[in-house]
Amino acid sequence: MGMGLGAGFGMMMPGMIQQAMVAGQGGVPGTPASPSIPRPPAPPGAAGAAAAAGAAVGAAAGGLDFARLAPVTKDPKSMVGSVAEAAGYQVSSEGDALSVTVPLQALRKQKVTVEFDKRDDSGHPIAAFWSICGPASEKNAMSLLRYNTQMLHGAFAVKAVGGIEMIVLQANLMAETLDPLEVSRVLSAIAWQADKVEQKLVGGDEN
Numbered sequence: 001m002g003m004g005l006g007a008g009f010g011m012m013m014p015g016m017i018q019q020a021m022v023a024g025q026g027g028v029p030g031t032p033a034s035p036s037i038p039r040p041p042a043p044p045g046a047a048g049a050a051a052a053a054g055a056a057v058g059a060a061a062g063g064l065d066f067a068r069l070a071p072v073t074k075d076p077k078s079m080v081g082s083v084a085e086a087a088g089y090q091v092s093s094e095g096d097a098l099s100v101t102v103p104l105q106a107l108r109k110q111k112v113t114v115e116f117d118k119r120d121d122s123g124h125p126i127a128a129f130w131s132i133c134g135p136a137s138e139k140n141a142m143s144l145l146r147y148n149t150q151m152l153h154g155a156f157a158v159k160a161v162g163g164i165e166m167i168v169l170q171a172n173l174m175a176e177t178l179d180p181l182e183v184s185r186v187l188s189a190i191a192w193q194a195d196k197v198e199q200k201l202v203g204g205d206e207n
Helices: 002-024 045-060 076-086 138-148 180-201
Strands: 090-094 097-103 109-119 125-135 155-161 164-174
Touching (some): 076 109, 076 125, 097 180, 109 180, 125 155
Antiparallel strands (some): 097 109, 155 164
8 A cells, every 4th residue: 555655646746846837937828827826025126125125134133233333524634623622722723734732730731733644555544643752862762662562542753843853752543534532532642641751851841
């Protein structure tokens, strides 16, 4: 009996497969129409299809939150100037750069220059924050390099200012993604640390 059932089922299989293929193709002329399985309606047009696909992906991911994306800063110079003025710093424009005078404790102050005319190797604009610490000296070079390993904002470098080699504390930020809080932190950190080094190198308050 088992052999009979197996043989009968084997003879039925080709017909079942053929009927399934005809139904999937919408039927062949001259053959009886096969019942079709209803399908959900497709969204109208390409825009509807894309919206439906995006909604499905977002739902599957539990809803995406794009809050971590940083807005692009269209006018970094104006933004830095606004942040500095809001903090009570004196701001003046020097061509393409800004000069920010940051008041410090014990009646001291420190000038921080912010330049916007530099770009990285990929062509992205850079905002360069720097402040003069004092005259460059080879005997301080190794010590300053060691201090760089501990710096949170900026690094010590040598820069020609008015034809004289000077030690500066400099920090470079991407101009397109400047954040007001980050600008505030860098301005105060550069000014405070550069003034501390200036006190050690020259003793007075020259910058």
